[in-house]
Amino acid sequence: MQEEHAHVVPYATFVKVWACLLMLTFILVVVSRMFHEALSVWAMLTITPLKAGLVFYYFMHLKYEGPLLKAMVFVALATLVVFIGMLFFDISSR
Amino acid sequence: MSAGVAHTPAAHSDYQGAKIGMWLFLFTEIILFGGLFILYSAYRAKYPHEFHHGGAELDYVIGVANTAILLTSSLSMALSITAVQRGEKRLAMIMLALTVLLGAAFLMNKYFEWGAKIAHGIYPNGPELMKRSAGEGLFFGLYFAMTGLHGLHVAGGVVLLSIMLVYLAKDRIRKGDHVKLENAGLYWHLVDVIWIFLLPLFYLAA
Numbered sequence: 001m002q003e004e005h006a007h008v009v010p011y012a013t014f015v016k017v018w019a020c021l022l023m024l025t026f027i028l029v030v031v032s033r034m035f036h037e038a039l040s041v042w043a044m045l046t047i048t049p050l051k052a053g054l055v056f057y058y059f060m061h062l063k064y065e066g067p068l069l070k071a072m073v074f075v076a077l078a079t080l081v082v083f084i085g086m087l088f089f090d091i092s093s094r
Numbered sequence: 095m096s097a098g099v100a101h102t103p104a105a106h107s108d109y110q111g112a113k114i115g116m117w118l119f120l121f122t123e124i125i126l127f128g129g130l131f132i133l134y135s136a137y138r139a140k141y142p143h144e145f146h147h148g149g150a151e152l153d154y155v156i157g158v159a160n161t162a163i164l165l166t167s168s169l170s171m172a173l174s175i176t177a178v179q180r181g182e183k184r185l186a187m188i189m190l191a192l193t194v195l196l197g198a199a200f201l202m203n204k205y206f207e208w209g210a211k212i213a214h215g216i217y218p219n220g221p222e223l224m225k226r227s228a229g230e231g232l233f234f235g236l237y238f239a240m241t242g243l244h245g246l247h248v249a250g251g252v253v254l255l256s257i258m259l260v261y262l263a264k265d266r267i268r269k270g271d272h273v274k275l276e277n278a279g280l281y282w283h284l285v286d287v288i289w290i291f292l293l294p295l296f297y298l299a300a
Contacts, residue, residue, distance in 0.1 A: 006109065006179065006276075008176060008179045008180060009172070009176055010176070011173055011176055014169055014172045014173055014176070015169065017169075018165060018166065018168070018169040021165045022162060022165060025158065025161050025162070025165070025293075028293075028294065028298070029154070029158055029298065032294065032298040033154070033298075040298070044294040044298065048290060048291055048293075048294055051290045052287045052290050052291065055168060055283050055286055055287050055290070056283075056287065058172075059168050059169075059171070059172045059279075059283045059286075060279075060280055060283045060284075061276075065113075068114075069113070069114060069117060072114070072117060072118075072121075073117065076121040076124060076125075077124070079125075080124060080125065080128040083128070083132060084128070084131070084132060084135065087132050087135055087136060088135070088139075091135075091136065091139045
């Protein structure tokens with residue numbers, strides 16, 4: 001059997017993660033509708049990656065994967081972040 | 095390579111290899127949408143006010159409703175995989191069917207949303223949009239391109255998950271052999287992640 005070592009995530013874990021995701025969405029919407037632009041940009045830059053991280057870590061089982069897959073995902077995302085960082089560096093120095 | 099190597103069975107399956115292959119595909123998707131996010135950021139920096147006005151014209155309630163729909167579909171997808179791993183086929187099928195229905199509901203909302211904008215002449219080269227400034231043209235151009243590409247991914251996911259539902263019914267996906275469902279789930283979750291970023295970029299841009 002190939003998959004004996006595949007981790008079985010309990011139902012309750014997923015339901016809790018889902019509740020967190022909905023709550024974070026609610027906070028993001030409230031902050032971006034009610035508060036000043038600077039705060040809403042910061043909320044977007046922190047809450048959105050946090051939500052994506054929760055989906056990657058729990059729903060996509062990354063938490064239960066080995067170091068190889070974790071490293072691969074890290075390198076791919078880091079590459080994208082470097083390019084986005086270079087873009088903002090370019091824009092801010094114009 | 096030839097001498098002394100034990101024969102592998104014909105129905106060889108490589109659980110880890112299959113998942114790594116799926117992730118490699120997902121990386122290409124991340125870079126595909128990442129490029130569009132970079133394009134969006136560059137134009138938003140150049141036309142902050144126009145993007146602000148464009149965002150104000152989108153109905154954030156629809157955007158947030160679609161977020162809740164996709165997040166819930168991700169939950170039912172993940173629950174379906176746990177159910178298969180536990181050998182609870184009936185629950186797995188119900189959860190997967192729910193995922194498909196929620197995906198279809200998302201596309202339905204998108205259809206009405208796009209339809210309303212197009213009816214008002216707001217679409218690339220549309221009569222109303224042509225009267226506006228270049229910055230607003232770019233905002234709505236990116237809106238249609240990015241939510242459109244994402245919508246195609248949702249439609250593809252709905253078809254893929256429907257096929258998985260048939261596999262599940264025919265026991266081609268079962269306890270101990272569920273990597274197909276897991277990989278389809280990875281794809282579905284990534285589509286959800288992309289939407290998580292699209293929500294603040296377009297609907298909460300005002």
